[in-house]
Amino acid sequence: MFDLAPRLRTIAASAAIAAGAVLFTVTPAVAQIAGPAPSSTSLPTLAPMLEHITPAVVNIAVVSRSSVESNPLYSDPNFRRFFNLPEQQPRARMSAGSGVIVDAAKGYVLTNHHVVDGGTEISVTLKDGRQLPAKLIGSDKETDIALLRIEAKNLTAIQTGDSDALKVGDYVVAIGNxxxxxxxxxxxxxxxxxRSGLNIEGYEDFIQTDASINPGNSGGALVTLDGKLVGINTAILSPAGANVGIGFAVPSSMAITVMNQLIAHGEVQRGRLGxxxxxxxxxLAEALKLGDLRGALIANVEPGSSADHAGLKTGDVVTAIDGRPIHGATDLRNRIGLTPAGSKIRLTVKRGDDEQVVAATIAAEDRASTDLSGTAFDGARMRDASDxxxxxxxxxxxxxxxxxxGSLAARTGLRAGDMIVAVNRVPVASVSDLRRTIAEKPAIVALELIRDGGRLLLVAR
Structure with a gap:
């Protein structure tokens, strides 16, 4: 390392000599100092809006218990008795995030599932410094949304905006911790x-923003310039773990839908059409002569399903649900999956040269297909393949x-859309078959699956 000071001094001296040479040849000018701008000029500022809404954004502290990583020998009771080793207790771990008060009267606070996941104690700190214990009402891993409740007076809630009305280029503000x-x-x-296909969540329909979002911002608010909530900040894409201008937020329309189900049921009861x-x-658009039509193409219809009863057919293009446009397969999947079972919907369908509206009833998702926790497929949501x-x-x-x-299934390499046909060379025709095959918890699981029309083998340990 070298000292730049001598060089800087040399440059400064040269500049002074040059300046002196100029001063000998011209008349010195009187120095002028710019005054303040006229009082009639008002500078643009977000301060009034922020003063109104920032009390609705809170800091969240979570205490969780993490297992102690140790030598496998320490788990052997005989080894521990021989060396008189004490039992190792789980360590307390503290993490921090953000949240948004959306109902001041009832004390509801929206945040991310990953902020509170595994927490044994959750506390909320308001902008005025009050620290309050929080109760977890419910949490949904698939959308990364969780709902807390606090009890306090004089809370400030944020008004919810219409995230579906957002356009690329709209100004937004991110608030968090x-x-x-x-x-x-x-x-x-x-x-x-x-934005979807990022494998951050099960249901992805992200708003992408270049507003700085960093660790600790999770669960915070993404608002418009008029102070309305349009997203819950969730994740960033960064090679170094800090902001590089690519952040993602769950749209408020999805967050509120999940919140309503968490309030009503304590969980999200997803629906399906079949x-x-x-x-x-x-x-496909060229082959089917669809032109620039946007929507989701129905590739197959399960016999006896709600879609079958409604009269939907393979080759139909769904362009809207209840009058709201569908922009693609992910959009349709999100809308159906987050609609409570038993709800009636109206699908706008393009069939050949005709457009028609089809009424359908959302069926309950098979719970047996959603719970594979404690197995090599932990984190995967599965169902039986249709005929x-x-x-x-x-x-x-x-x-x-x-x-x-981040689940075990994700680390194994499974992807949404995969079709598992065999486990350890044993054919599986249903989720029940899959459960029976892995019931003995083999050390190595070889999965034969079909992906994008081809067969491949995945190994899970």
């Missing part, structure tokens, strides 16, 4: 809408409908 520093405000624009769907690619899907690939199997980010 980055790195535990305390409430922080950053601004940017909506960079993109409807259809296989896919995006409309340029090749049409089985005929298409020439085998029965289990379809992976969704994968939770």
């Amino acid at each position: 980055p790195f535990g520093l305390g409430q922080t405000v950053t601004s940017g624009i909506v960079s993109a809408l409807g 259809i296989g769907i896919q995006d409309i690619t340029p090749d 049409a899907e089985s005929r298409q690939v020439g085998a029965s199997g289990v379809v992976v409908e969704g994968i939770a980010s």
Whole structure:
């Protein structure tokens, strides 16, 4: 390392000599200092809006218990008795995040599932410094949304905006608690809408923004310039773990839908229609003469399903649900999956040259297909393959409908859309078959599956 000071001094001296040479040849000018701008000029500021809404954004502290990583020998009771080793207790771990008060009267606070997941104690700190214990009402891993409740007077709630009305280029403001520093405000624009395929969550329809979002901002508010909540800040895409201008937020429309179900049931009761769907690619659009039509193409219809009873057919293109446009397969899946079972919906369908509206009833999702916790498929949401899907690939199997980010299933390499046809060379035709096959918890699980029309083998340890 070298000292730049001598060089800087040399540059300064040279400048002074040059300046002196000029002063000998010209008349010195009188120095002028710029005065303040005229009082009639008002500078643009977000301060009035922020003063109104920032009391609704809170800091969340979570205490959880983490297992102690140790030598496997320490788990042997004989080894511990021989060396008189004490029992190792789980360590307390503290984490921090953000939340948004959405109902002041009832004390409801929206945040992320990953902020409170595994927490044994949750506390909320308001902008005025009050610290309050929080009760977890419910949490949904698939959308990364959780709902807390606090009891206090004089709370401030934020008004919910219409995230579906957002456009790329709209200005937005992110408010949260980055790195535990305390409430922080950053601004940017909506960079993109409807982001999916990031494997962050099971149901993805993210708002992308370049407003700075950093660790600790999770669960915080993404608001418009008029102070309305349009998103819950959730994740960033960064090679270093800090903001590089690519942040993601769960749209308020999805967050509020999940919140209402958590209030009513303590969980999200997802629905299904019984259809296989896919995006409309340029090749499909040309082959089916769809032009620039946007929507989701129905690839198959399960016999006896709600879609079958409603009269939906393979080749139909769903362009809207209850009058709201559908932009692709992910959009349709999200809308159906977050609609409570028993709800009646109206689908706008393009069939050939005709457009028609089809009424359908959302059926309850098979719970047996959603719970594979404690197995090698932990984090995967599965169901039995339909007859049409089985005929298409020439085998029965289990379809992976969704994968939770960071789960064991995700680390194994499973993807949404995979169809598992065999486990350790034993054919599986249903989720029940899959459970029986892995009931003995083998050390190595070899999965034979079909992905994008081809067969491959995955190994889980």
